[in-house]
Amino acid sequence: MRFYILTLLVALFSAVAMAAESGYTDYILALREPVDQKKVDKAKSDIEAEGGKVTYEIKTGMKGLIVSLPNDRVKAMADKDYVDFMEQDKSVHIN
Template sequence: MTVHAAEPGYVDYIMALSEPATPEKFKQAREDVEKVGGKVTYEITIGLKALTISLPEGLIQSFDNKDYVDFIEEDKIVHFYGNE
């Protein structure tokens, strides 16, 4: 398993696109991420339609009102402990 860590001053996120997730929505999301100094690290097109992105700290609010965004959450390792 490969773990990607954000560069200093950046935070990694998963940005899920709203349905229908058209090529135009992917293009607009990519352009908007790059416009604020962020980077798209991966495009997910099977199952969940999303981008993994890295944004400068404090800029996530730039995407609060974008109609192509379904949800955004921080990309981090999650641990689950429980009984079977």
């Protein structure tokens, strides 16, 4: 679990931080194991079909995508059988 959290933090700090467009929200979309290129391509295609954009692909540790989705299409993506979990992408502050 610590490895996944660390991987996620590294990916977030590595990605270019951009605010979502109005009507869109940024999410971390983790893919259900096992992950192969076919599953990644399917997720990317489905995100674009829902009107969203892939802003970053997480390739180290946890496999997933940082995506920007229209607010009314989030549930449609979260319900896909290849999605392990989706979490809103937010700033992390370390004190």
